[in-house]
Amino acid sequence: MICKLLLVDDHSLIRAGVRALVSDIPGYAVVGEASDGNQLLEMVRCLDPDIVLLDLSMRDTGGLEALGRLQAARMRSKVLILSMHTDPDMIMQALEMGAHGYLLKDTTAVELEQALDALRGNERYLSPAIAHTVINQALIRVQGNKPAADDNHKLTARQLEILRLIVRGKSTREIANGLGLSVKTVETHRSQIMKRLQIFDVAGLVLFAVRERIISLDD
Missing domain, CATH: 3.40.50.2300 (Response regulator)
Known part of the structure; x- marks a missing residue:
């Protein structure tokens, strides 16, 4: 179609x-x-x-x-x-x-x-070309906030790894190739991440990842 x-x-x-x-x-x-x-x-x-x-x-x-x-x-x-x-x-x-x-x-x-x-x-x-720009802006917005405890992430180690790649602008296929997973597996993880966090947009995921110190400009 x-x-x-x-x-x-x-x-x-x-x-x-x-x-x-x-x-x-x-x-x-x-x-x-x-x-x-x-x-x-x-x-x-x-x-x-x-x-x-x-x-x-x-x-x-x-x-x-x-x-x-x-x-x-x-x-x-x-x-x-x-x-x-x-x-x-x-x-x-x-x-x-x-x-x-x-x-x-x-x-x-x-x-x-x-x-x-x-x-x-x-x-x-x-676009990967502006990923750092978005992350930097998110850092500014949450500057001074107390970091949340790791157990507030509610995500597995694999899901945290995939979240970092999503925030950097990587596509599902790029993530799958880089981690040696199937596209379907990555799609499942992505869906679970969004459902667990109740965040369904890129900006929200970036803000969460920065606020929880999951990612930084030097990461």
Whole structure:
């Protein structure tokens, strides 16, 4: 089954470039384009895309405002931010507002495919290029908080290991290959981690991992 994509960016050349990259990725198709956040909700309702590739800096209605409208409308489409911005506050805000992934515009075709595959598989994706930025921002937010005891993690040693890799932006397949596990086993661990912690987004997992001293910038 083809995964339907909607491109939202006010630069036609960027949209053309992303469309060209997508055309070389099996199983995906761009079904629509929008040049402004104001068009987003209407096009999502009409086209019912599986994934929205959303820029943050646009004329009139910006990406964050458009993301807020999309989440308020409880649309089923997942949102992959595709932006040039590496500002930690903006990244964290986008993730906390419901974005399922964050990818930089200078990404490669390979990473774009990895991100799309992750969202299609009901996973989150955080570009490794900004993982440290997100972790650093999380450190700032929890600075001065007393570290929690290890037994508050409620996670096994293997789950803690996988959590560290998730927070660093590794995909399920990368984690499986690195640890010598099957993809299915890693997916099971990921699901158990989220259920035990009751955290279901990347930003929340990063904040938890930093607060509990599971990961640091030097880790």
